[in-house]
Amino acid sequence: MHQRFALTVITTTFILCAIVIALLPKSVTESSSLSSETLDGNSWLIKDATVYDGENWLGVTNIVVKNGVITAIGKDVDDDTMTVIDASDKVIIPGLIDAHTHTYGPAREDAQRFGVTTMLDMFTAPAMLSQTRADREASGRKQGATLFSAGMLATAAGGHGTQYGIPIDVLSDPSQAEQWVADRVAEGSDFIKLVYIPESNRINSIDLETAKAVIDAAHRAGLLAVAHIDTQQAASDLLSVGVDGLVHIFADSEVTDAFITEALARNIFVIPTLSVIAVVDGQAPGKMLLEDERIASALTTAGSASLNTDFGGRIPGFELQTALSNVRRLADAGVPILAGSDAPNPGTAHGATLHQELMLLSQAGLSNETILHAATGLAATRFPIGQHGLLSVGAPADLLILTEDPRDDLTATRGIETMLRNGYVTSRAVPVINASNIVLPATLADFDNGIEAPDNFIWSETSDSMMGGQSSATLTSLAQGADASAGALAVDANVSADFAFPWAGAFFGMTTNNGAASLGSHDTIEFWTRGSAGRYRLMVFGKEQMGAPPTLEFDVTDAWTKVQLDLTALENLDRGNVTGFAFVTPMRAGQYTFAIDEIRLTRAP
Amino acid sequence: MSASVFSPLLAEIGAEMRQSIRAPEFLIPTIALPVIFYLMFGVMLARGGTEGSTYLLATYGIFAVMGPALFGFGAGVAAEREKGWLRIKRVSPAPATGYIVAKLTSTLVFSCLALMPIYLSAGLLANVALPTQVWLVLLASHLLAAIPFSLLGLSIGFSFGSGGAVAVANLCFLGLAVLGGLWFPVMLFPGFLKTIATALPSFHLAEISLDIVNADSARPVARHLSVVAVTTLALAALAVWRWISQR
Numbered sequence: 144m145h146q147r148f149a150l151t152v153i154t155t156t157f158i159l160c161a162i163v164i165a166l167l168p169k170s171v172t173e174s175s176s177l178s179s180e181t182l183d184g185n186s187w188l189i190k191d192a193t194v195y196d197g198e199n200w201l202g203v204t205n206i207v208v209k210n211g212v213i214t215a216i217g218k219d220v221d222d223d224t225m226t227v228i229d230a231s232d233k234v235i236i237p238g239l240i241d242a243h244t245h246t247y248g249p250a251r252e253d254a255q256r257f258g259v260t261t262m263l264d265m266f267t268a269p270a271m272l273s274q275t276r277a278d279r280e281a282s283g284r285k286q287g288a289t290l291f292s293a294g295m296l297a298t299a300a301g302g303h304g305t306q307y308g309i310p311i312d313v314l315s316d317p318s319q320a321e322q323w324v325a326d327r328v329a330e331g332s333d334f335i336k337l338v339y340i341p342e343s344n345r346i347n348s349i350d351l352e353t354a355k356a357v358i359d360a361a362h363r364a365g366l367l368a369v370a371h372i373d374t375q376q377a378a379s380d381l382l383s384v385g386v387d388g389l390v391h392i393f394a395d396s397e398v399t400d401a402f403i404t405e406a407l408a409r410n411i412f413v414i415p416t417l418s419v420i421a422v423v424d425g426q427a428p429g430k431m432l433l434e435d436e437r438i439a440s441a442l443t444t445a446g447s448a449s450l451n452t453d454f455g456g457r458i459p460g461f462e463l464q465t466a467l468s469n470v471r472r473l474a475d476a477g478v479p480i481l482a483g484s485d486a487p488n489p490g491t492a493h494g495a496t497l498h499q500e501l502m503l504l505s506q507a508g509l510s511n512e513t514i515l516h517a518a519t520g521l522a523a524t525r526f527p528i529g530q531h532g533l534l535s536v537g538a539p540a541d542l543l544i545l546t547e548d549p550r551d552d553l554t555a556t557r558g559i560e561t562m563l564r565n566g567y568v569t570s571r572a573v574p575v576i577n578a579s580n581i582v583l584p585a586t587l588a589d590f591d592n593g594i595e596a597p598d599n600f601i602w603s604e605t606s607d608s609m610m611g612g613q614s615s616a617t618l619t620s621l622a623q624g625a626d627a628s629a630g631a632l633a634v635d636a637n638v639s640a641d642f643a644f645p646w647a648g649a650f651f652g653m654t655t656n657n658g659a660a661s662l663g664s665h666d667t668i669e670f671w672t673r674g675s676a677g678r679y680r681l682m683v684f685g686k687e688q689m690g691a692p693p694t695l696e697f698d699v700t701d702a703w704t705k706v707q708l709d710l711t712a713l714e715n716l717d718r719g720n721v722t723g724f725a726f727v728t729p730m731r732a733g734q735y736t737f738a739i740d741e742i743r744l745t746r747a748p
Numbered sequence: 749m750s751a752s753v754f755s756p757l758l759a760e761i762g763a764e765m766r767q768s769i770r771a772p773e774f775l776i777p778t779i780a781l782p783v784i785f786y787l788m789f790g791v792m793l794a795r796g797g798t799e800g801s802t803y804l805l806a807t808y809g810i811f812a813v814m815g816p817a818l819f820g821f822g823a824g825v826a827a828e829r830e831k832g833w834l835r836i837k838r839v840s841p842a843p844a845t846g847y848i849v850a851k852l853t854s855t856l857v858f859s860c861l862a863l864m865p866i867y868l869s870a871g872l873l874a875n876v877a878l879p880t881q882v883w884l885v886l887l888a889s890h891l892l893a894a895i896p897f898s899l900l901g902l903s904i905g906f907s908f909g910s911g912g913a914v915a916v917a918n919l920c921f922l923g924l925a926v927l928g929g930l931w932f933p934v935m936l937f938p939g940f941l942k943t944i945a946t947a948l949p950s951f952h953l954a955e956i957s958l959d960i961v962n963a964d965s966a967r968p969v970a971r972h973l974s975v976v977a978v979t980t981l982a983l984a985a986l987a988v989w990r991w992i993s994q995r
Binding site for chain 1: 755758759760761762763765766853857860861864867868870871872875876877878879880883884887939
């Protein structure tokens with residue numbers, strides 16, 4: 144009697160739970176924590192998928208993945224000991240390769256969310272190379288795309304590449320080339336990238352002799368040499384001295400038959416980066432990308448903000464129509480075209496823009512099959528990246544399971560149902576950063592009791608020395624504050640001219656690495672300041688912010704003055720994810736002494 | 749065969765649940781209190797977005813399983829011990845584990861009964877929507893949370909007389925709930941209370957559930973899981989020690 148009662152109660156409870164769970168509203172988006180946790184492991188039998196292996200369409204095929212590596216692929220391969228992923232009615236393509244990127248901050252993580260599993264970086268800080276090289280061979284779960292990189296670029300003093308604040312080993316003479324390339328090899332560069340824009344009247348360039356010397360030295364070291372050019376003439380010059388590939392298409396003139404013949408004879412490839420040319424040409428392609436929910440849902444706030452920006456005006460010599468027709472004619476002639484985004488330039492975002500580039504290649508007239516090859520297997524035939532971009536035996540199991548066939552609709556590459564990285568089902572969810580638990584207090588600092596900051600925040604010195612510059616700053620406490628208050632913060636700064644964008648000053652930032660705070664209802668920052676006269680800058684830092692921080696300027700004089708700055712003027716500020724404020728000197732070299740006090744956030748009436 | 753092995757256990761479970769139902773003064777508050785609280789704080793006061801309701805769904809779920817575990821085991825065991833029932837059990841041929849398993853099953857059943865109204869309030873009144881698997885994993889995390897609390901209840905039941913056990917169970921119930929951040933989010937706590945919270949199993953269990961529903965920022969789940977594992981082992985050791993001390 145007790146038994147039956149127990150069974151009845153347990154069964155009823157079970158059924159009740161099942162009914163309740165069935166009744167509960169379900170969200171459509173998969174939870175990020177779940178997709179990677181419930182499908183654990185890196186060994187699978189993927190059955191009945193329509194497979195593109197990076198070179199050929201294989202029809203309905205099975206793929207065996209063991210410990211993250213593809214061990215068999217074919218119509219009849221089978222292994223009944225393995226967990227099956229049923230991919231019937233699905234299309235599998237290799238993880239995408241973005242053949243032109245610049246890697247800063249969360250670039251690799253951002254790209255991976257869009258199915259980009261390999262990035263060919265065309266210039267980044269050399270420090271990035273050692274960090275990512277170890278990750279390249281690692282067999283575990285991957286947090287971001289696998290990186291192959293040129294590292295430092297070959298450019299002239301004051302040339303393209305020197306404007307980003309990374310110290311550059313510039314070239315002025317062909318005799319430096321051998322050592323220069325040796326230094327890149329030592330740093331771990333996978334290939335050599337040079338900038339050759341001799342016709343530019345805005346910035347300096349290395350000359351053709353130096354370019355040739357760098358290309359020759361690269362080839363002697365067994366490395367590929369690829370080049371940034373801006374005109375057909377520059378491209379022709381480099382063809383004649385043996386460049387292996389162009390990392391942009393020129394858009395200043397229609398490509399000539401002579402150029403096409405020479406390009407074929409020299410067996411070069413081209414990474415057109417039509418997306419960034421479209422931005423320069425004022426087409427705002429990023430804004431269109433944002434309208435696709437499949438893209439928007441995987442973008443961070445910073446990524447969306449970046450897609451909405453541009454270069455601040457059109458630059459002559461970059462006509463999208465010319466670029467499109469040049470790409471078409473080169474492709475028709477048989478010059479290999481690779482897909483690259485040039486993210487994170489204005490108007491682009493890592494990962495997202497590669498999908499844009501595929502569409503622009505389609506607009507240029509390339510077939511969907513050719514474009515898929517351009518974004519996968521073709522790169523592996525040109526760059527020393529092993530089997531990345533290919534689904535073949537021995538390749539890492541980096542693949543995308545798509546719900547639709549990209550041969551019919553190229554945007555199907557955005558509809559990734561499941562992504563495997565090293566065989567692991569890998570989340571494509573945007574990391575949740577919710578700063579609403581910390582709201583910045585109205586009073587950031589009054590310095591009445593020394594250099595104090597509210598909970599979770601700290602004051603520190605900041606200068607370009609963190610990027611390799613020579614400037615420095617010292618913070619001290621003043622007894623007398625502004626507006627008859629008790630104390631103030633004094634900054635002694637020594638700004639050195641050794642850096643492209645020098646700065647020194649005081650930084651108000653969070654004590655944790657991954658924290659962020661919200662501005663709450665505040666929209667104005669006000670403070671008192673005095674010191675060495677000049678136009679100073681307030682920089683606002685945000686979580687996942689890319690590129691230069693949003694900056695407001697203010698004038699400092701010898702007398703205490705109250706400054707009020709409108710934070711809503713900062714277009715790219717993510718007000719929910721602020722990580723700090725920097726009060727820094729003018730950009731000119733020199734000695735500065737300044738004080739700040741009574742820093743408050745307010746709301747404009 | 750299997751029926752003969754399980755039927756005494758099922759009988760014990762049935763008896764256990766009958767007994768609980770006959771003592772509604774424990775049952776009603778443990779089932780009704782959490783959902784009433786959730787309706788007040790998680791539904792009525794958390795209007796304007798599902799974020800707050802989702803957050804409190806995770807924490808009130810932990811709160812809901814604490815009642816049956818602490819009172820069912822704490823007060824129940826103490827009362828039965830006082831009546832001499834435990835001494836009879838010890839000399840009876842039925843294994844002592846049956847007694848514990850029966851109590852645990854009954855605790856889980858009542859935990860489900862306490863959880864379901866909260867889930868329904870969250871889903872149907874506060875519009876909390878989660879993928880099916882997340883609802884299921886959340887339910888599992890809430891039910892598994894009953895185990896450490898049951899062990900705590902068991903230790904209380906073995907250590908105090910029936911009156912004392914109710915008082916101590918109540919103290920633990922309220923203390924773990926409030927200080928562990930189950931009623932109000934820990935982020936609203938002043939600094940020293942936050943420190944206290946991190947010492948409580950209820951806090952770590954809630955953090956695991958919060959991670960499952962993906963509330964706000966990323967959480968060090970591995971750390972919370974290991975704290976919970978260590979705490980559970982410690983509570984098990986405590987319960988075994990108190991059981992042995994009975995002799």
